[in-house]
Amino acid sequence: xxDDPALAVxxxxxxxxxxxxxxxxxxxxxxGQFTVLLGSNGxxxxxLFSLLTGLYHSRDGRIAICGHDLQKRPSRALRNIGVVFxxxxxxxxxxxxxxxxxxxxxxxxxxxxxxxRAEEETGRLGMEDRMNDKIRHLSGGQARRVEIARALxxxxxxxxxxxxxxxxxxxxxxxxxxxxxxxxxxxLAALWTTHLLDEVRADDTLLMLKKGRLTMTGAxxxxxxxxxxxxxxxxxxxxx
Amino acid sequence: xxxxxxxPAKEHDDRLPAAxxxxxxxxxxxxxxxxxIQQRERFIAALVRPLVWLFIxxxxxxxxxxxxxxxxxxxxxLYEEYITPGLIGMIQLFSGMQTSLSMVYDREMGxxxxxxxxxxxxxxxxxxxxxxxxxxxxxxxxxxxxxxxxWDVRPPTAGYVTLLPALFLTGLMLGSLGLFLSSxxxxxxxxxxxxxxxxxxxxxxxxxxxxxxxxxxxSVLLYHICHYxxxxxxxxxxxxxxxxGFSAQAFQVVLATTVFFTTLAVIGYDPSxxxxxxxxxxx
Numbered sequence: 057x058x059d060d061p062a063l064a065v066x067x068x069x070x071x072x073x074x075x076x077x078x079x080x081x082x083x084x085x086x087x088g089q090f091t092v093l094l095g096s097n098g099x100x101x102x103x104l105f106s107l108l109t110g111l112y113h114s115r116d117g118r119i120a121i122c123g124h125d126l127q128k129r130p131s132r133a134l135r136n137i138g139v140v141f142x143x144x145x146x147x148x149x150x151x152x153x154x155x156x157x158x159x160x161x162x163x164x165x166x167x168x169x170x171x172x173r174a175e176e177e178t179g180r181l182g183m184e185d186r187m188n189d190k191i192r193h194l195s196g197g198q199a200r201r202v203e204i205a206r207a208l209x210x211x212x213x214x215x216x217x218x219x220x221x222x223x224x225x226x227x228x229x230x231x232x233x234x235x236x237x238x239x240x241x242x243x244l245a246a247l248w249t250t251h252l253l254d255e256v257r258a259d260d261t262l263l264m265l266k267k268g269r270l271t272m273t274g275a276x277x278x279x280x281x282x283x284x285x286x287x288x289x290x291x292x293x294x295x296x
Numbered sequence: 297x298x299x300x301x302x303x304p305a306k307e308h309d310d311r312l313p314a315a316x317x318x319x320x321x322x323x324x325x326x327x328x329x330x331x332x333i334q335q336r337e338r339f340i341a342a343l344v345r346p347l348v349w350l351f352i353x354x355x356x357x358x359x360x361x362x363x364x365x366x367x368x369x370x371x372x373x374l375y376e377e378y379i380t381p382g383l384i385g386m387i388q389l390f391s392g393m394q395t396s397l398s399m400v401y402d403r404e405m406g407x408x409x410x411x412x413x414x415x416x417x418x419x420x421x422x423x424x425x426x427x428x429x430x431x432x433x434x435x436x437x438x439x440x441x442x443x444x445x446x447w448d449v450r451p452p453t454a455g456y457v458t459l460l461p462a463l464f465l466t467g468l469m470l471g472s473l474g475l476f477l478s479s480x481x482x483x484x485x486x487x488x489x490x491x492x493x494x495x496x497x498x499x500x501x502x503x504x505x506x507x508x509x510x511x512x513x514x515s516v517l518l519y520h521i522c523h524y525x526x527x528x529x530x531x532x533x534x535x536x537x538x539x540x541g542f543s544a545q546a547f548q549v550v551l552a553t554t555v556f557f558t559t560l561a562v563i564g565y566d567p568s569x570x571x572x573x574x575x576x577x578x579x
Contacts, residue, residue: 109409109413110412110413111409111412111413130415131311131312131415131416131417132415133415134413134414134415135415137413139409139413141406141409143405143406143409144405144406145405145406145407145409145410146407147327147331147407149331149334149335150327150330150331150334154327154330157323157326158323158324158326158327158410159410160323161319161320161322161323161324161326162320162323162324162410162411162414162416162421163316163414163415164312164313164315164316164317164319164320164415164416165319166315166319206410
């Protein structure tokens, strides 16, 4: 299992009634790789995200997380992923610590270990002094950082983020992107879903989703035909 | 990075360590308790509702309604005493619907996704959620009984103990109904319909307010409706337990109803069916 990629998707498809939302999706996310899933609204990103996180099951294709089939061995597969949702998933009436403790308990972590992990993860994000503040008293960027800390509490090998910078200002977005990139430098794999080209770097692996199909996959710079960000931006923008 | 929960078990083993299950349940119960404690209005509303019935409705009807000696009572009882198990059932009925409301709310707000992406089996998470709801309803019931004691509603002391397991079971039954409803209600706005189509019919077509024999005198059809209403059996199970008795029939119906609605809820939250109302939404 150690040689398996963090995420392997093969022949994945999904229907809503007669509507084919996803079709023949194949890709892998290696360990330590920052991979961007880019697609416009309605491309199928949310459906793909729901399938990857086990919110939906699909009859077509296979999803393996660190070699564990998501449908056959869901517990083992889900233990290896951390998820950051586009929609806020924290409880506004609870404090940062209470939210983190709750999330840790859902991964079977005892309170003492949860406390140590919570201090570590919030410390990395500069949020250690807000542990006893209620979520409703945090700014959007701070809450998003807590969401990331929450997703990392159980030490996943793959972090899946669904438009994590949604609704944030530019400095807030940059902080989040840089933090996740730094985590990838330490071996974490990240699948970053977005529709914002600004968040793509030339050395990122890019998956482009359009109308439920992966239309391009590879290094973003290579896909653009040159390393120049402006050219990449124009080509990708034209494609989208 | 490593996952701390992964034990060096067989690679093909999908089981989780036994201790993890304890932490799953403890975490869910703790969260629900915290939410309940912080929502003081919810607690006050849960308490005031049955107390209004006890103080006003029961006092008014005491002289109108005579309750003959029926099991588990060994002598004539005041109407306040008769109605108390029904009001306990009311507390748990509303608490169960609160479970439903909080599930729909969590789903709309997004916090349910944390629960549903946990590595714990989904059925186990739902049962833990039920346990949390039942624990909260039991807490509310004992506070209500404390207040009722000062209103001269004084069942046998041992009844407060024998009531506890019964309350957990009836709490689970009504919570499972709420959980099932939350799996079919897609929007928070639709929740008002629950009040009209579930809570009130269930409560009024039961033995909560009047003994079934009295209802039978008025309408045989209504009597049959009440008799087949699982809430009637929940109330009777509570009534017998509060007076240190045991109704096997009520127990069986409550247990079967709990299993039935829990199964429906687990099916309703099955990921292969698609849930969370995110169909063809977003990117």
